[in-house]
Amino acid sequence: VNDGWKPILTLGNGVEISKRTSGSFHTFRSRFLLTSLSPYQFIIIPNTIDAAKQWDPHLVEARYIKDLGDNISIICLMFRDHSKPPFRNREFVVYERCENMEDGTLVVAVVSLPKEIAAGLEPQQNDAIRGLLLQSGWVVEKLQVGSCRMNAEVFCQST
Template sequence: MNSSAPPQPCGRSWSVSEESLKRYVRFASESCIQELLSASDAGRFGNAGNGWKILSLEKDVEISKRGSGSLNAFRSRRILRSVPSQQFVAVANAIDAAKQWDSDLVEARYIKDIEENLSIVRLRFGEHSKPLFRNREFTVYERRETMEDGTLVVAVASLPKEIAAGLQPKKSNSIRGLLLQSGWVVEKLDDDSCMVTYVVQMDPAGWLPKCFVNRLNTKLVMIIDNLRKLAQASPVPLSRT
């Protein structure tokens, strides 16, 4: 081996140890969980809105927005009557949500389990997808946590691009987007009903007018209604695919 060989240039990926990856996703997902719980609670029962502004009420889904920058966060919430929380929980995950975003999802799989309730997921959309997702992929963590009162929180957000590249090299024609924060809060109510809150903030990467991105983001939060139908048709928890 030639000890005088010049150092290799730094690449755009980080090879992280299993323990370092675990520490990162634990910390990031805990922060995301707290953000989701805060978003779910804001504006209800006299609580402060914390910057959330109600935009509309469609199909019994309340649509809200927070932020004044180019990439806003959007929230939807709805009471699902006669849909037990555990039934909705079966479809409250990154893969089933992605299928509601775009029917041209070409790859959706769990690539690594970090812990029992913490996994890494890859989502890839094809060339026929909607503009927000066309030829884009997302490498995200998914963490499922049950609070002391029985509320379930599912936190989903992208890994940093450098870490994602080390785990899963992107396809040659794909753009790696960023799911800045997203996820579910499912609260059990009486009479086999539940309150469902979904939050999403996304940077699709690549050039898209920001107003166009925000307009499509508002459509994403309507997936509660689609997943409600899926939950009602799937009483048995779905297995990972």
């Protein structure tokens, strides 16, 4: 069954990254198994800033703008010229919500703030394009002591 996902990178450690495109919308999906994790490492996995550093080592700046409580924060992510499309020369102002479920599963959802709210919180840099992250998130499930599975998807619009 061809569901539109095209593998763009498969690494020897079991990481698979796929892409699906529809017009100006790009969807990226990665799947991988994480092993040999301490309890502390398992807890810190669902952090948007750390995840952004893994998506693109050319992340210029990532910082928390405001903590809204109830596991919700506002974050600014800035990527520049050396980043890969669709992140190249973009900045994103996003909500991040992290939930720890009763069974130990961690769920993270990230989405761009509406333009007007983002502009009021974080003025746009002159040399960057304000990107729209339609939806991003990942689920980290504990499998057994010392391992977990992480499924992640990123939906963004490139302008």
